[in-house]
Amino acid sequence: xxxxxxxxxxxxxxxxxxxxxxxxxxxxxxxxxxxxxxxxxxxxxxxxxxxxxxxxxxxxxxxxxxxxxxxxxxxxxxxxxxxxxxxxxxxxxxxxxxxxxxxxxxxxxxxxxxxxxxxxxxxxxxxxxxxxxxxxxxxxxxxxxxxxxxxxxxxxxxxxxxxxxxxxxxxxxxxxxxxxxxxxxxxxxxxxxxxxxxxxxxxxxxxxxxxxxxxxxxxxxxxxxxxxxxxxxxxxx
Numbered sequence: 676x677x678x679x680x681x682x683x684x685x686x687x688x689x690x691x692x693x694x695x696x697x698x699x700x701x702x703x704x705x706x707x708x709x710x711x712x713x714x715x716x717x718x719x720x721x722x723x724x725x726x727x728x729x730x731x732x733x734x735x736x737x738x739x740x741x742x743x744x745x746x747x748x749x750x751x752x753x754x755x756x757x758x759x760x761x762x763x764x765x766x767x768x769x770x771x772x773x774x775x776x777x778x779x780x781x782x783x784x785x786x787x788x789x790x791x792x793x794x795x796x797x798x799x800x801x802x803x804x805x806x807x808x809x810x811x812x813x814x815x816x817x818x819x820x821x822x823x824x825x826x827x828x829x830x831x832x833x834x835x836x837x838x839x840x841x842x843x844x845x846x847x848x849x850x851x852x853x854x855x856x857x858x859x860x861x862x863x864x865x866x867x868x869x870x871x872x873x874x875x876x877x878x879x880x881x882x883x884x885x886x887x888x889x890x891x892x893x894x895x896x897x898x899x900x901x902x903x904x905x906x907x908x909x910x911x912x
Contacts, residue, residue, distance in 0.1 A: 691905030731777045734800040740775045747805035748783035754806055754854040755780070764863075765856045767888050771867050774799055781805070794858040796865040803858065806870070810850055812840040828890070829853040 730902075742757040760778055787804070788814035795802040806812070818841055823833055830849025834842040845853070864884025872876045 714887045728781065728795065728797065728802060729779065731779070731798060731800040733776060736776070737773075740772065740778060742778045742780070744780040744786060745782040747780075748883040750808055751783040751805035752808050753780045753803070754850050755803060755859070759851070760803075760859065763859060766892065767860070767863070771863060774866055775863070776800060778803070793854070798863040799866070801859070801862045801866065802852065806850060807844070810847070812843040812845075814843065815839055817841060818843070825857075826853070829857060851874075856889040856893040857885055861885035864888075882888075 718785055742760060744753070744757065747753050759781075765774060779800060779802045781802050781804050783805050791804075793804055795804075818833070826833065826843055829852045830846060831853065832844045834844060836842055860883050861884065865883035867878060867884070868880045871880055879880060
């Protein structure tokens, strides 16, 4: 799957976008912020909301969060299991989970391939997206230095295969670390952030949250020096 972010399947995509506008409007009326962790793309507010996703209406119920698992799609795999997620979230302060109602392991579709991302927070739900079965991601343009450094922090290996082809190679251990201690915790940070509304401020907070409650607790004391801050690439919803 390329990372060019090209728009295709326009007619069908527009129909899905229109259906999501209503859900998006409901979340905004409730003052529900959102965030998305894009894969190799830069933030572009002119792009439509993507990928199309299931909206889970917040209930405000104090019950424990649910984990929903969809088939990952042909050629893709979920990085984490429901048990992995529950065990990792047991390690964060419980009050951070008060507003969390759903975690969805989402499917990969042809539409979503035009806007690939690792994770997203929307309303009271977190979404984690599958990765290629091969654990190899291809980029058709030079990846941003922040993305390169961030992947290396968690064990990703970059290979430059040609003038316009970059490859990011993960191992079983490194991609699990990346999702458990980076993607999952970053999106949780967006959920608990009830103070910031602007993109920059919300990203700054979620980045700090991922380092404080994801990266640092998962490292040994010799590895726990805070890394340089990285700026994530999300589309605002």
